[in-house]
Amino acid sequence: MNTINNIQDEIIEDFSMYDDWNDKYEYLIEFGKSLPLIEEQYKTEENRIHGCQSKVWLHGEMKDDKLYFFADSDAIITKGIVGLLVKVLSGHIPKEIADSDLYFIGKIGLQEHLSPTRANGLVSMIKKMKTYGIAFQANANN
């Protein structure tokens, strides 16, 4: 079954092939480029996550009890990481998303991108993904 942790483990395995930063970033950049752009209608100010340096947009919607994410960034490395987060968290039930422990980022050596001082919007993005999870979970319980 494709649980959040299964997907994280797959990503960790994929990244274990790369032993230097060069290959890792090449992969991330290519992955970022291959991602579909978020639809313009979702690139709203409301969906924008304010980082100081790169812009990130995040939209979430429910379909058949599952929460799906659509995201984008104007910086390609940020977009690659945004894409990994979407790959891990999108398509799961809101409670799983809200309760998830995102250990893969540290394991693949990208923890520094989650430092608030990087100001690339990723910390806020994770927070917002989880907030979506909590909000839709609450809706489901009502």
Place this chain on the structure above:
Amino acid sequence: MSFNIQQIRADFPILTEKIRGKQLVYLDNGASTQKPQAVIDAESYYYEHQYANIHRGVHYLSQIGTDLYEGVRKQVQQFINAKHEHEVIFTKGTTNAINLVAYTFGRKFIHEGDEIVVTEMEHHSNIVPWQMLCDEKKCVLKVIPLQADGTILLEDAEKLITKKTKLVSVVYVSNALGTINPIEELIALAHKNGAKILIDAAQAIQHFKIDVQAMDADFLVFSGHKIYGPTGTGILYGKEAILNGMPPYEGGGDMIKTVSFKGTTYNDLPFKFEAGTPNIAGCVALGTAIKYVEELGVENIKAYETELLNYATEKLSAIEGLKIYGTAAHKSSVISFLLEGIHPYDVGVILDNMGIAIRTGHHCAQPVMDHYGIPGTCRASFAFYNTKEEVDVLVEGILKAKKMLS
């Protein structure tokens, strides 16, 4: 080259650090400069052998500390050629110094309908304090616009600086673009209209000689950490008569003559503006930093950094798809650039992995980025300890980033 670069580099211990296994190439001097061993030693020596609180202490250590601290005030006075020692106020930095002027001079002398003039290239620290003052006092902030090359036009300044202007507050050297502003002309314009002028010299003081009397500055501010000294130190220079006319900033110890519940009388300059225990150790080490700069020679520094800037500008300009922002004829050793179609953040991440420290983003000058319609730039800023070889490493790094990100 008029000085021994290898010897200079040996004075800065951090320059031999390895970052992610690579030799550090530090090109973020606009944000802060590294410290020579002598500065680091001065601060620890003070704590190890001379430390006590200053002023009013009769005991030996307190007197030593007071002498050192006041000695640095005299040193700064001579460094910027102020007329009096008490025209030199110690602050936490440039931001703190500008806020001090906004809260004291601004509150007392700027009223509803009065105008304050800045340029479009100001750092946020020379915008926001005036916006806050304008909100409070209903005064008006006027902005001298930026030209495509990163300069301002004197005819624009002439139109905007008028009899309504109470204060002109302008940056000497733009942190985001490197532009050196025509400061003498702006000072003359301000004075012709009866306005005072504050000069933000945060990006100037470490690069060339400043003489506050010759230029006839009313206020001049800078940070210690950008001139090879400790963080949390800075200077507000103000003309004696103006400082005397200003109310105090913070209330507390040291800034008073007498305190009673019937009324308090304030201390004389400079102590009126220095409430509380200051950053004594930092100021002592700032003195060492200024001594270091003076021994190298401000003119030598200027000549060497200009040579580096010219070399780097030539090398970077040769990179296809690279655009330099800020191409003024008079520039300090700062190069802001973008690679076509590539976000500056991505370039910064790739260079960081190669041990090259540059700055990416809006450099606390969002109006400059808005002017060019860009999210930010990559900024390489050079100091006298940087070398042409390091410029070559930067160029290699940019080429690699371009290849990876295109």
